[in-house]
Amino acid sequence: MQRVDQRLVRVGLLGCGHVGGALIDLARQQRAPVAARTGIDLDIVKVAVRSASKERSVELDADVVTTDARTLVDDPDIDVIVEVIGGIEPARELILAALAAGKPVVTANKELLANHGAELYAAAAASGVDLLFEAAVAGGIPLMRPLRESLVGEPVGRVMGIVNGTTNYILSQMAEAGAEYGDALAQAQSLGYAERDPTADVEGYDAGAKAAIIATIAFGADVVAGDVYHEGISRITPTDIEFATRLGYVIKLLAIIERLPGAGATPSIAVRVHPALVPVDHPLASVRDSFNAVFIEGDAVGDLMLYGRGAGGPPTASAVFGDLIDAASNLRQRTHAPIGSLSEATIVSIDELDSAFYLNIDVVDRPGVLAEVAGVFGEHGVSIQSMEQSGLNDNARIIFITHSARERAVQATLRALRDLDSVGTVNGVLRVIGDG
Amino acid sequence: MQRVDQRLVRVGLLGCGHVGGALIDLARQQRAPVAARTGIDLDIVKVAVRSASKERSVELDADVVTTDARTLVDDPDIDVIVEVIGGIEPARELILAALAAGKPVVTANKELLANHGAELYAAAAASGVDLLFEAAVAGGIPLMRPLRESLVGEPVGRVMGIVNGTTNYILSQMAEAGAEYGDALAQAQSLGYAERDPTADVEGYDAGAKAAIIATIAFGADVVAGDVYHEGISRITPTDIEFATRLGYVIKLLAIIERLPGAGATPSIAVRVHPALVPVDHPLASVRDSFNAVFIEGDAVGDLMLYGRGAGGPPTASAVFGDLIDAASNLRQRTHAPIGSLSEATIVSIDELDSAFYLNIDVVDRPGVLAEVAGVFGEHGVSIQSMEQSGLNDNARIIFITHSARERAVQATLRALRDLDSVGTVNGVLRVIGDG
Numbered sequence: 001m002q003r004v005d006q007r008l009v010r011v012g013l014l015g016c017g018h019v020g021g022a023l024i025d026l027a028r029q030q031r032a033p034v035a036a037r038t039g040i041d042l043d044i045v046k047v048a049v050r051s052a053s054k055e056r057s058v059e060l061d062a063d064v065v066t067t068d069a070r071t072l073v074d075d076p077d078i079d080v081i082v083e084v085i086g087g088i089e090p091a092r093e094l095i096l097a098a099l100a101a102g103k104p105v106v107t108a109n110k111e112l113l114a115n116h117g118a119e120l121y122a123a124a125a126a127s128g129v130d131l132l133f134e135a136a137v138a139g140g141i142p143l144m145r146p147l148r149e150s151l152v153g154e155p156v157g158r159v160m161g162i163v164n165g166t167t168n169y170i171l172s173q174m175a176e177a178g179a180e181y182g183d184a185l186a187q188a189q190s191l192g193y194a195e196r197d198p199t200a201d202v203e204g205y206d207a208g209a210k211a212a213i214i215a216t217i218a219f220g221a222d223v224v225a226g227d228v229y230h231e232g233i234s235r236i237t238p239t240d241i242e243f244a245t246r247l248g249y250v251i252k253l254l255a256i257i258e259r260l261p262g263a264g265a266t267p268s269i270a271v272r273v274h275p276a277l278v279p280v281d282h283p284l285a286s287v288r289d290s291f292n293a294v295f296i297e298g299d300a301v302g303d304l305m306l307y308g309r310g311a312g313g314p315p316t317a318s319a320v321f322g323d324l325i326d327a328a329s330n331l332r333q334r335t336h337a338p339i340g341s342l343s344e345a346t347i348v349s350i351d352e353l354d355s356a357f358y359l360n361i362d363v364v365d366r367p368g369v370l371a372e373v374a375g376v377f378g379e380h381g382v383s384i385q386s387m388e389q390s391g392l393n394d395n396a397r398i399i400f401i402t403h404s405a406r407e408r409a410v411q412a413t414l415r416a417l418r419d420l421d422s423v424g425t426v427n428g429v430l431r432v433i434g435d436g
Numbered sequence: 437m438q439r440v441d442q443r444l445v446r447v448g449l450l451g452c453g454h455v456g457g458a459l460i461d462l463a464r465q466q467r468a469p470v471a472a473r474t475g476i477d478l479d480i481v482k483v484a485v486r487s488a489s490k491e492r493s494v495e496l497d498a499d500v501v502t503t504d505a506r507t508l509v510d511d512p513d514i515d516v517i518v519e520v521i522g523g524i525e526p527a528r529e530l531i532l533a534a535l536a537a538g539k540p541v542v543t544a545n546k547e548l549l550a551n552h553g554a555e556l557y558a559a560a561a562a563s564g565v566d567l568l569f570e571a572a573v574a575g576g577i578p579l580m581r582p583l584r585e586s587l588v589g590e591p592v593g594r595v596m597g598i599v600n601g602t603t604n605y606i607l608s609q610m611a612e613a614g615a616e617y618g619d620a621l622a623q624a625q626s627l628g629y630a631e632r633d634p635t636a637d638v639e640g641y642d643a644g645a646k647a648a649i650i651a652t653i654a655f656g657a658d659v660v661a662g663d664v665y666h667e668g669i670s671r672i673t674p675t676d677i678e679f680a681t682r683l684g685y686v687i688k689l690l691a692i693i694e695r696l697p698g699a700g701a702t703p704s705i706a707v708r709v710h711p712a713l714v715p716v717d718h719p720l721a722s723v724r725d726s727f728n729a730v731f732i733e734g735d736a737v738g739d740l741m742l743y744g745r746g747a748g749g750p751p752t753a754s755a756v757f758g759d760l761i762d763a764a765s766n767l768r769q770r771t772h773a774p775i776g777s778l779s780e781a782t783i784v785s786i787d788e789l790d791s792a793f794y795l796n797i798d799v800v801d802r803p804g805v806l807a808e809v810a811g812v813f814g815e816h817g818v819s820i821q822s823m824e825q826s827g828l829n830d831n832a833r834i835i836f837i838t839h840s841a842r843e844r845a846v847q848a849t850l851r852a853l854r855d856l857d858s859v860g861t862v863n864g865v866l867r868v869i870g871d872g
Contacts, residue, residue, distance in 0.1 A: 026589070026736050034589050037656045037776040134586065140737040142582035150570065150578035150758040152474060153466050220473045283743060286722045291739075300462050301576040301754035303727075304744035307719060308737065318737035322586040335771040340473040 007041040009328040012072030014094060015085035016049045019108055019135070021057045022317035023082065023324075030321070040328045046072050073098045080327050082320060083107040092116055099123045099131065104327040104336070106320055108135035114209035114225040117216055121339040130336045132323035137210045138163050138292045140315030141308040142322075147217045147296075148337070155299040156218050158258040160433070163210040165290035165310045166194045166201040167233050167253040171275075172288045175241050175250060181234060193290055204230035204253065204273040211255035214294070215271045219259055221345030223271055229350040230273040240360060240428040243399050247358075247386075249277035250285040251430065260348055270348045277358050277432040351408040356385065356432035358401055361417065362424030363389075365396035369422045373398065376420070380413040381405070401432060443477040445764040448508035450530060451521035452485045455544055455571070457493045458753035459518065459760075466757070476764045482508045509534045516763050518756060519543040528552055535559045535567065540763035540772070542756055544571035550645035550661040553652055557775040566772045568759035573646045574599050574728045576751030577744040578758075583653045583732075584773070591735040592654050594694040596869070599646040601726035601746045602630045602637040603669050603689040607711075608724045611677050611686060617670060629726055640666035640689065640709040647691035650730070651707045655695055657781030659707055665786040666709040676796060676864040679835050683794075683822075685713035686721040687866065696784055704782045706789050713794050713868040787844040792821065792868035794837055797853065798860030799825075801832035805858045809834065812856070816849040817841070837868060 011027075013020055027044055035041040047060055048069035069085070072078055073094050081098040083105060085091050091112050098105050100123065107113070113120065113136050124131035134144045138161065147156075162168050166188055173184035185202065188194035200206045208228035215223040233253050244251050255273045262268035278285045283305045287293040292310030297303055309315035330336050363369050370389070377384055382405040389398050402410065410429075417423045447463075449456055463480055471477040483496055484505035505521075508514055509530050517534040519541060521527050527548050534541050536559065543549070549556065549572050560567035570580045574597065583592075598604050602624055609620035621638065624630035636642045644664040651659035669689050680687050691709045698704035714721045719741045723729040728746030733739055745751035766772050799805050806825070813820055818841040825834050838846065846865075853859045 022736070030589050030591060033591075036779070038588060039777075140734075141740060142578070142586035142742075145581060145586050146578035149762055150581050150755070153462070153470050153757040153761050154754050155466065155469075281724075283722065286719065288717075298576075298754060300458070300750040300757070302745040302748075302751050304577060304742075306578075306740075306742055308740035312738075314736040315738050318590050318734060319586070321589040321736070325589050326585055330771075333771045335766075335769045341475075343472070 007035060007039050009040055009042050009331065010045045010077060010079045011042055011324065012075065012078040012081050013044050013047045014069050014072060014081060014083045016047050016056060017084065018313035019084045019316045019320065020047070022313035023084070023320050024058045024060070026314070026317050026321050034325060038325060038329060040325060040332065042324060042328060046075065046078060048072050069094055070097070073101065073103070079103065079331060080324065081105045082324060083109060084320065085109070086111065088112055088115065095120060096123050099127045099129060102127055102129055104130040104132070104331055106132045106323040106327055108133065108316055108320055110136040110209050110213065114212040117213065117224070118222045118342055121342065124336070125338050128336055130327040130330050131339070132327055132337070134323050135316045135319035137213050138294055139308070139310040139312065140318045141292060141294065141306050141310065143294050143306055144217055146306065147214070148339070151296070151298065151301070152340070154301050156259070156296060157299060158256065158297045159214055159218050159294060160284060161210070161214065161255045161294040162252055162284060162287050162292050163255050163294065163310060164201055164207040164253060165292055166198065167207070168287065168292070169193050169290040170202070171233060171236070171251055171253065174236070174238065175245065178238060180238060181236060202234050203232035207253060207255045207273040211257055211271050211273055214255065215257045215269060216342065217339070218257060219267060219269055219345065220340055220343055221267060221269055222342045223269065223345065223347065227347045228271045228273060231275065233275050236275055237428065240430065243360065244277050244358065247401065248280050249432070250280055251275055252278050252284060252287070254278070254284070254433070262346070266344045266346050268348050269345045270353050272350055275430055277430055279433070282433070353407050354404045355407065356402055356404050356434060357410050358399070358428060358430045358432055359426065360397060360399050360428035361426050362397050364422045364424070365393050366422070370398065372420065372422055373417060376416045377402070377413055380409045380416065382409050382413050397427070404434065443471060443475050445476055445478050445767065446481045446513060446515045447478055447760065448511065448514040448517050449480050449483045450505050450508060450517065450519045452483050452492060453520065454749035455520045455752045455756065456483070458749035459520070459756050460494045460496070462750070462753050462757050470761060474761060474765060476761060476768065478760060478764060482511065482514060484508050505530055506533070509537065509539070515539065515767060516760065517541045518760060519545060520756065521545070522547065524548055524551060531556060532559050535563045535565060538563055538565055540566040540568070540767055542568045542759040542763055544569065544752055544756055546572040546645050546649065550648040553649065553660070554658045554778060557778065560772070561774050564772055566763040566766050567775070568763055568773070570759050571752045571755035573649050574730055575744070575746040575748065576754045577728060577730065577742050577746065579730050579742055580653060582742065583650070584775070587732070587734065587737070588776070590737050592695065592732060593735060594692065594733045595650055595654050595730060596720060597646070597650065597691045597730040598688055598720060598723050598728050599691050599730065599746060600637055600643045600689060601728055602634065603643070604723065604728070605629050605726040606638070607669060607672070607687055607689065610672070610674060611681065614674060616674060617672060638670050639668035643689060643691045643709040647693055647707050647709055650691065651693045651705055652778065653775070654693060655703060655705055655781065656776055656779055657703060657705055658778045659705065659781065659783065663783045664707045664709060667711065669711050672711055673864065676866065679796065680713050680794065683837065684716050685868070686716055687711055688714050688720060688723070690714070690869070698782070702780045702782050704784050706784045708786055711866055713866055715869070718869070789843050790840045791843065792838055792840050792870060793846050794835070794864060794866045794868055795862065796833060796835050796864035797862050798833050800858045800860070801829050802858070806834065808856060808858055809853060812852045813838070813849055816845045816852065818845050818849050833863070840870065
């Protein structure tokens with residue numbers, strides 16, 4: 001077939017929900033300026049949807065829409081595939097087929113990459129085409145490209161991210177409006193920030209999948225969602241927030257990805273998601289509402305932070321669109337941006353990691369209790385940085401901040417404390433973030 | 437000549453000051469991991485210096501060092517040139533010669549790009565090789581790459597940057613330690629943040645050059661340093677800072693680059709550098725010390741901020757190293773990352789821009805003065821959002837915050853006020869940043 005315009009790149013879009021619709025809008029609005037600037041004329045020629053009759057925010061000609069996604073992947077007149085269906089299947093099969101057919105793929109599919117990333121990266125490398133996924137982590141924030149390109153030579157030591165907007169909104173509401181967890185969650189649900197079943201967000205599964213992708217790209221290691229330790233925010237109380245504030249901290253749900261010093265042949269990596277006390281003057285502490293941010297610590301570059309909208313149709317579509325222009329440009333130049341070699345990595349268990357801790361413990365208010373409790377810390381080699389008793393009689397509690405201690409030792413301390421007659425409930429157990 | 441290792445890329449380094457030395461250290465340390473990850477084996481084979489006998493922080497073999505920079509550019513055994521000499525000449529001539537010889541160039545040269553950018557971008561495009569310059573603006577922060585690639589399709593409306601670490605340090609000291617401008621400057625000088633002659637930093641020339649580069653890349657328009665309106669921070673007083681704090685603002689030196697709505701064929705752009713009152717809950721307000729940050733407002737992506745170290749040897753070297761890996765990889769793939777077509781743009785004069793203003797005016801403390809002063813605002817169509825009189829008798833002053841008003845009208849108001857017998861000195865005139 002005669003190609004009329006060498007600049008034309010024909011795009012097949014799989015999925016037309018919030019992100020797909022926003023992408024169609026953005027691509028229509030920016031088609032002419034992008035063509036003028038880059039010489040690439042992007043045309044979304046086919047859109048695969050689940051139901052052709054569903055009402056959509058964008059108008060689509062009938063001959064553009066199909067319910068058979070596979071026809072887009074197989075169509076020789078389609079140059080690039082964008083996948084915004086989400087979920088593992090059929091997204092995985094469609095992407096693999098597109099890559100095998102030599103079509104670059106742009107995807108926003110966090111779940112798929114966090115579970116089958118290595119397979120997909122290998123398929124893209126084998127075909128010599130792009131697999132780009134800026135939108136899969138932290139939505140509109142340029143993060144994957146800086147990590148893959150700008151920082152590929154940087155000795156990155158640690159990455160800490162607020163990568164789930166729902167939980168950041170809930171924690172911001174609890175801190176700023178004094179809301180209870182349940183009320184803040186209900187508010188997030190009424191605003192559409194949280195799902196009816198909020199488990200994936202509030203228990204840290206979503207952030208864990210993103211942490212796996214960040215670890216893979218930042219450290220060139222094959223890390224999957226199942227490797228990531230995660231705790232959520234559902235047990236955080238207004239009391240924890242009140243004490244954190246008084247002690248100069250803000251509570252944030254963090255994805256923490258770090259390279260540990262180690263003499264082995266394979267790098268040692270720790271990847272985890274949990275709420276943490278962040279010092280109030282740390283840049284992550286001022287990330288409020290449903291915003292996301294990723295803080296990167298490098299030996300040479302120092303501290304970096306990338307901040308923006310982690311979700312929502314238009315911000316996610318913006319990231320997809322940037323990838324799409326890049327993929328189209330690379331296709332024209334017959335080149336691609338490989339992910340690079342992934343190495344094996346040792347994922348270090350949370351039990352072996354060190355952290356300072358905030359502990360909020362109900363005690364019986366009688367002489368000698370503090371000595372008894374402090375003795376348990378000492379027996380387990382956990383040293384106390386500060387402690388404060390509050391309340392009297394039946395409401396007595398002690399707030400401890402420990403020095404950095406091995407997780408295993410802190411958990412053993414907590415088990416021993418729970419066995420004491422003088423200790424009631426252990427209310428809050430939160431890790432405290434320090435420098436590097 | 438037989439190439440022993442296809443992965444080897446031989447680098448010629450022009451300049452070996454703080455950045456060049458840090459680059460050599462980083463490249464040595466990361467050579468093996470980068471080769472393992474990317475398949476690119478970077479070897480800095482020649483280093484051109486001004487004086488061969490000068491003491492350096494890095495050890496260099498005698499046969500690596502030369503004082504004749506031109507020999508590196510002309511050497512067929514050198515694949516890529518890194519320029520960290522700074523200044524216009526001989527950097528310009530050397531870069532043009534390298535590009536003409538088909539060598540990709542990585543540069544950190546803000547001054548050169550802000551004055552001769554279009555010539556250099558055209559030379560790179562003509563030779564089909566890379567000209568990369570991440571380090572030229574905001575040091576180690578990935579900014580050029582996100583703007584050039586991630587956001588090339590994004591309708592960016594405004595970019596606001598804290599892009600000069602020296603002035604941000606001075607303003608932070610004034611705000612947090614209550615220092616006078618002169619004392620904070622002296623402290624910055626003693627820490628090595630400010631030059632003995634601090635003019636380029638404190639009067640906004642440095643930020644202005646960076647603003648020109650940002651405008652060029654963000655809007656695809658040919659903007660040079662001379663197009664940028666700039667005001668510095670040397671007239672800011674503790675009184676201004678005190679009032680700003682009380683009103684809920686932080687004073688920051690901002691580079692502001694915006695696309696103005698306009699019906700013309702060429703885009704209308706405003707590019708300026710001046711101190712401004714930033715609302716305390718704006719992400720830029722929490723950028724302290726000598727850190728830099730760039731805040732980007734896009735129609736689709738929403739608000740983004742990129743934060744990090746804007747200067748210093750290792751952070752700048754980190755950005756150069758990322759570019760170097762990219763340039764080497766593109767060279768191997770026989771491709772390059774073009775800057776895209778630059779369009780003509782109309783640079784709109786500051787006189788025609790709208791802003792809210794903070795004004796701090798000494799007045800004679802007698803009945804009727806406020807009415808008289810307010811009348812002058814009204815005559816010029818400048819409406820007042822809030823006012824507050826402080827002090828009595830000879831120390832009476834009024835602090836005004838205006839609604840958004842045309843610069844020309846505000847300046848006319850100030851001239852008319854200065855002519856009033858009841859008005860003494862106009863102490864502070866600062867623009868106030870609002871949303872969008």
